[in-house]
Amino acid sequence: MKELRVLLLGGTTEARQLAGLLVADGHTVISSLAGRTSDPLRPAGEMRVGGFGGVDGLAGYLRDERIDVLVDATHPFAATITRHAVEASRASGVPRMVVRRPGWTAAPGDEWHRVASLAEAAAQLPARGRRVFLTTGRQEIAAFAAVDECWFLARSVEPPTGPAPRCLSVVLNRGPFTVEGERQLMTGHRIDVLVTKDSGGPDAKLAAARSLRIPVLMVDRPPAPPGTILTSPGEALAALRRLSHRYA
Incomplete structure (x- = not known):
């Protein structure tokens, strides 16, 4: 199994959980936070705060930091960074995964x-x-x-x-x-x-x-990004392990 360098676009509970799982699995994780709160909950691994400077900046970061996989585990309503992730992945050739918690479903008694x-x-x-x-x-x-x-x-x-x-x-x-x-x-x-x-x-x-x-x-949520949507940190860890074995 190859050690992966993962850029994790985070700020969510799922992102923090996934960062912990990946670090425990022996991978290098860089969690990127938007910086909208002054005292964010710190994830396992490395952390960076702030934007990348648009699609070109994100694509350049992926190349310069030799990132193996980009994981978008941002909030379901973070439409701008999700769009940038799609375009930067295409421009850089770095594969992309998306982690999104399922939306809510109305239950009996809900209005x-x-x-x-x-x-x-x-x-x-x-x-x-x-x-x-x-x-x-x-x-x-x-x-x-x-x-x-x-x-x-x-x-x-x-x-x-x-x-x-x-x-x-x-x-x-x-x-x-x-x-x-x-x-x-x-x-x-x-x-x-x-x-x-x-x-x-x-x-x-x-x-x-x-x-x-x-x-x-x-x-309602904005439209989902293209590609397979992984719905939990466990699913994402399994997918990244499969990718790691292919790289080995």
Whole structure:
């Protein structure tokens, strides 16, 4: 088995788990984080923070660092870096893999209203509710800045910047969260609609909304990148082991 040099586009739980598995398997892993939080959870192996300078910069990095495989394990809504990964892989000849957690599926008792964008979600307020729990991330709060008829509770790891709704309260917290904790948060703030993105993963807030009969505005994911989608760190590790044996 050949030791691989892996560039892991990360920032997600799955990326951190995969980095740990690969380092334990004897591979060199460089995790690349966007730098949107000042105190990110550090993955195993090497870490770099910040952009590459577009497609050309990423392709050049892959060549200069003698990367054997590029793994895109970014957030399902990180459309720009995913597009750059596709194009840089083609330009450099470095193979690419994609790791994406599965999206959420509505369960009995859910009242979900799927929308194609944050702008569409904002347009459906206040008809869906006036006290909004906004869990779309701090950089997306600006999409709701013009919705003056609603009161918003937003949760993020760091304080939001930029335009924001007139009536906004912010909770700074990092998951994982529990269903009971989410229930208490929603009932304590008299939430009557939840706005979130179809990120997949732990769904305590969705379970809490279901139990409280709170409707959900669910923002759909952007189109998936081309190629096979691996849905877990374990699947990705197995695929990379097969690649390593081919290189040996």
